[in-house]
Amino acid sequence: MSSAQTEAPQSEAAQSGARRSEAPQSEAARSPAAGPRPSAVDPGGPLVAALDIGGTKIAGGLVAADGTLLHQVRRPTPAHEPGEAVLKAVHEVVRLLAGDPRWARVDALGIGSAGPVDIARGTVSPVNIPGWRDFALVERVAADPAAAALPVVLGGDGVAMTAAEHWRGAARGCADALCLVVSTGVGAGLVLNGAVHTGRTGNAGHLGHISVDLDGDPCPCGSRGCVEGLASGTAIARRALRDGWRPTGADASSAAVAASARAGDPVAVAAFDRAAQALAAGIAATATLVELELAVVGGGVATAGEVLFAPLRRHLAGYAALPFVAGLRVEPALLGTDAGLIGAAALAVAHRAPR
Numbered sequence: 413m414s415s416a417q418t419e420a421p422q423s424e425a426a427q428s429g430a431r432r433s434e435a436p437q438s439e440a441a442r443s444p445a446a447g448p449r450p451s452a453v454d455p456g457g458p459l460v461a462a463l464d465i466g467g468t469k470i471a472g473g474l475v476a477a478d479g480t481l482l483h484q485v486r487r488p489t490p491a492h493e494p495g496e497a498v499l500k501a502v503h504e505v506v507r508l509l510a511g512d513p514r515w516a517r518v519d520a521l522g523i524g525s526a527g528p529v530d531i532a533r534g535t536v537s538p539v540n541i542p543g544w545r546d547f548a549l550v551e552r553v554a555a556d557p558a559a560a561a562l563p564v565v566l567g568g569d570g571v572a573m574t575a576a577e578h579w580r581g582a583a584r585g586c587a588d589a590l591c592l593v594v595s596t597g598v599g600a601g602l603v604l605n606g607a608v609h610t611g612r613t614g615n616a617g618h619l620g621h622i623s624v625d626l627d628g629d630p631c632p633c634g635s636r637g638c639v640e641g642l643a644s645g646t647a648i649a650r651r652a653l654r655d656g657w658r659p660t661g662a663d664a665s666s667a668a669v670a671a672s673a674r675a676g677d678p679v680a681v682a683a684f685d686r687a688a689q690a691l692a693a694g695i696a697a698t699a700t701l702v703e704l705e706l707a708v709v710g711g712g713v714a715t716a717g718e719v720l721f722a723p724l725r726r727h728l729a730g731y732a733a734l735p736f737v738a739g740l741r742v743e744p745a746l747l748g749t750d751a752g753l754i755g756a757a758a759l760a761v762a763h764r765a766p767r
């Protein structure tokens with residue numbers, strides 16, 4: 413599709429056409445090595461406003477119909493203040509976006525939020541934002557004067573990252589994929605039959621809270637032996653420290669453990685190996701259940717590169733043993749920290765695409 417040549421808002425019909433041909437599901441070709449990270453070239457046409465709400469920052473962006481992230485702003489999340497203070501920070505981000513002259517081209521607003529979310533009700537209850545419990549985020553954002561008349565679409569952050577990687581990243585053109593964000597927690601989402609699968613409340617693909625250790629440690633979610641408790645960056649650092657690893661400086665994060673592992677420290681290597689094993693068991697279970705062709709792994713822990721991916725592939729070969737899952741590929745995510753905004757936009761675009 414050629415991009416709209418003018419900056420004027422298009423007609424309803426023209427917009428629908430643009431949505432149809434540019435919808436995330438319609439991407440056909442996969443270009444793995446080229447790294448289709450969006451440039452900042454504005455292709456013209458309608459835009460989607462995107463919000464990415466997490467426990468540390470609230471990001472806002474303007475995203476073109478081809479997935480190009482054109483502009484972004486961010487504010488820290490006052491995560492431990494009352495819910496209304498957090499909302500005020502969201503409104504501030506919307507106000508900053510609305511100050512951009514391109515705001516006139518915005519015709520939808522997508523929100524990716526830390527979860528749990530309930531997309532059926534438009535509410536969020538992020539674990540790391542205690543002031544928001546069953547918080548009516550969609551209604552409150554839609555009430556922002558700048559967002560008046562815009563359709564507002566909500567998704568969880570794991571699902572948003574999945575939508576982004578399917579639209580513009582490592583899962584492009586892939587019919588059945590699982591995308592993971594491994595950082596302080598473990599988030600994930602599913603692509604099934606060529607479309608992002610949200611589930612009724614928007615929490616499908618919650619791999620971090622699948623149990624892979626029957627008698628494992630209790631998890632804050634109420635279960636035990638969850639993937640997140642074994643594979644998150646927090647879990648990796650905790651395990652390494654417990655087993656005698658000592659950081660060389662003040663940084664005792666999983667990134668420091670990764671540096672030690674790269675240098676050959678056996679305790680650090682073992683901590684990553686255990687995390688990779690838990691991820692592999694969860695990915696293999698999912699692949700066996702729904703026949704995945706690809707698992708995409710992103711997030712801060714994945715920046716460890718082969719320190720994580722080498723044991724992950726090795727353990728997957730053990731757990732994904734049946735012939736129909738043995739060909740499962742594992743790839744690093746391509747969009748990095750932009751995935752939250754691009755994914756929030758993708759959810760809004762997909763929601764608005766004619767069915």
Ligand SMILES: [Zn+2]
Nearest residue numbers: 621631633638
């Ligand atoms: Zn759990």
